Amino acid sequence: MKPKSVAAIVVSYNRRALLQECIEALLAQTQTVDAIFVIDNGSSDGSREYLDAVKANQDTVFVVLAESNTGGAGGFATGITTAFSKGFDWYWLMDDDAEPMPDALEKLMASEDAARTEVVAMCGSVFGIDKRLQYWHQGTFDSRMRLVTPMPELHTNASFQTDYMSFVGACIRHDAIQRVGFPAREYFVWNDDVEYTARLSRIGELRCVTASHMMHKDGENRDLVQRPHSIREWMETRRMPAATQWKHACGLRNYVDMVFRHRGPAPLWAASLFARRLARVLVFGDRRVSVIALYLRYFVQAVGRRQFETVLPADWKRSLGDS
Structure with a gap:
């Protein structure tokens, strides 16, 4: 054969x-x-x-x-x-x-x-x-x-x-x-x-x-759970720096869209998911207005109210004022 x-x-x-x-x-x-x-x-x-x-x-x-x-x-x-x-x-x-x-x-x-x-x-x-x-x-x-x-x-x-x-x-x-x-x-x-x-x-x-x-070779093993030994270590594992949020927000948008494609629209569920993520950003993140605006922008895209338009990582870096 x-x-x-x-x-x-x-x-x-x-x-x-x-x-x-x-x-x-x-x-x-x-x-x-x-x-x-x-x-x-x-x-x-x-x-x-x-x-x-x-x-x-x-x-x-x-x-x-x-x-x-x-x-x-x-x-x-x-x-x-x-x-x-x-x-x-x-x-x-x-x-x-x-x-x-x-x-x-x-x-x-x-x-x-x-x-x-x-x-x-x-x-x-x-x-x-x-x-x-x-x-x-x-x-x-x-x-x-x-x-x-x-x-x-x-x-x-x-x-x-x-x-x-x-x-x-x-x-x-x-x-x-x-x-x-x-x-x-x-x-x-x-x-x-x-x-x-x-x-x-x-x-x-x-x-x-x-x-x-x-x-x-991404250098990350997501299956290994390191249990924190102190509140400080726990807080550190929950940190959500603004520099990484272009990717995390994009992933959340795509996940919601995927569920909508395969199971049907569920806007209240999507709103709850984004709200929980934003709450975590406010508690553990850099609390920048640009980060909150990014999640709100992607929520509107995820539920089908706007066409997908992704913020490129280089543009996101510039918007944060990083060199």
């Missing part, structure tokens, strides 16, 4: 060293990746010069240069659209801070799940730089569409079913994309992968193939 063709899609922005490690890992796979599509979101750190050099030596590497930063959501939407038009069997998605282990693709494609047509997407187990499993990359939804991470014992199975998966190693079948379309590029960052794979789960199975391993 002819091996299935696989295109890798990598989204990158100003992380040249990580991008290089990711591409080198893709080129070194024990099962050849048929094509690598790199979406550069307007990098200015030498990434583009590096990609020019790679293209000159690798005829399977294709680069799409965005004029500006379109976020992870825009990058993956562009990458999937571009690769899909070339017609591969599977599309393997990752950010530049992901590094697939040498046999990661081979393990995915050799799995029983890859042979079952009812499986529309697969992923592998994801480890942090501390070599601990990052469970939050897959999970299920509860009755209120809250995200529930899988129990650790599921990773002792050859594979398990999930309702969503992150774009750190999601591998999606061609005909599934044909049926559900492309990711929501307007999300910019956060929850675009959850929304898209939730869409996929409506038409077939999503499976995590645990023998396939991916390293995620």
